[in-house]
Amino acid sequence: MFDYSVIQFIQTYAHQLDKPLQIEILNLYKRFKQAPKFLQNRLGPLFMHTVKLSVIVEFEDMECQKQSVQQLQHSLTTNTHCQFKNQFSSVPCCSVDVTLAALADLFKSHSTIRKVHLNRQVQALLDHAIPSVQADHVVRNNKQLTGQGITIAVIDTGVYPHSDLEGRIVHFVDFINRRSAPYDDNGHGTHCAGAAAGNGAASGGKYKGSAPKANIIGIKVLDRLGAGSLETVMQGVEWCIEYNRNHPNNPIHVISLSLGSPPQRFKEENADPMVQVVERAWQSGIVVCVAAGNSGPRDRTIASPGISNEVITVGALDDRNTQYTQQDDVAADFSSRGPTPYGETKPDLLAPGVNIISLRAPNSYLDRSQSSRRVQSNYFSLSGTSMATPICAGIVALMLEYYPHLTPNEVKERLKKGTVQWKDTNSNLYGAGYINAENSI
Secondary structure, eight states, rough: HHHHHHHHHHHHTTBBHHHHHHHHHHHHHHHTTTTTTHHHHHHHHHHHOOOEEEEEEEEHHHHHHHHHHEEEEHHHHHHHHHHEEEEEEEEEEEEEEHHHHHHHHHHHHHHTTEEEEEEOEEEOOEEEEEHHOSEEEEEEETTOOOTTTOEEEESSSBBBOGGTTTOOEEEESSSSOOOOOOOBSSSHHHHHHHHHHHOOGGGGGGGGGGGOOOOOEEEEOOOOEEEEEEHHHHHHHHHHHHHHHTTTSSOOOOEEEEEEEEOOOSSSSSGGGHHHHHHHHHHHHHHEEOOOOSSSTTTSOOOOOOOOSSEEEEEEEOOOOOSSSOOOEEEESSSSSOOOOOOOOOOSEEEEESSEEEEEETTSSSHTTGGGGGEEEEEEEEEEEHHHHHHHHHHHHHHHHHTOOOOOOHHHHHHHHHOOTTTTTTHHHTTOOOOHHHHHO
């Protein structure tokens, strides 16, 4: 009878359970089935009523969400081991912890539920780089562009208050440990912040980012090991949207997202909740730069939310540690390739992503586990589309400093038109080409 109830549950609600959630339920069930037979019969009902799943509940639309959340909260109070966690304001979703029995009750009593998604894991994706994209000395109207007055939100593992960012970490929010002061217990986010906006103060200007006077907002959505969840990433992006509503005169201009997870196959890309929330940010006027992923050289490996057809998806180029673009520069072997599961050409462009020297977060997880990557006492070398993405975000900051009224779509168009292109190359590997700040601005 217990076997029948679990299988029947999955079959009945298959169209409302995303594939990772179906797999998670089956995996839990398989582990339970390893127990002795006599225990299975006794404990079967407990499986349905005690095993918890962390999920994102997606409603049909925002209006349905407003009407249904209170009812859903009430429903959960009648089921033990369940918890309502977070309601999102920019996408029709909420996050909850539920048992299978409670989930079945929700499906029966709430006709406005479109899909339930597993709160799947999201991972962080890692001298000569800035000169090679011609971002080190962009001068317009006799003024060197530095990103001054532009704010970049780095949604990652946090930001260590490095001397190269002194006075420019203007806000910090932590969705993992709820701490208020800037910190980074992993090191990945600090490295990304430096690639975007480090001023090179501790190296005599040698290791600076592409927008050395831009402001940084650190948003911690990944833990010490560089792991987070669909929920924490969505919270981080939504926080940026809300921040701009509350600070219209001093907004976030650019989001840098060097993280992702394998894309799930929906009917369309924006059925993915993480894609939905980054596209809401884009539509609200924030330029969103997202890492393509590090799953190359296989094709069809672009990570979510980089599969979005709106945001700027950044792959990694190996510039061979030279300051000048050359025809022997190639896409990094690890850089993810398109097309997306929906046939979209991705990435949109490439930026330097191999052996990028940027800021070190002392005593962080990466600093301790990969100490050989330390450069002098203040810097660290990493590779990945994670590193390419903030370099692109910094170039966007230069562009918005000079053209403050550009829309995200106009920024993306200018970046793609300004790239350095290779002949006879695969657009699902190189995108529009290699980013070039001078050409784009």
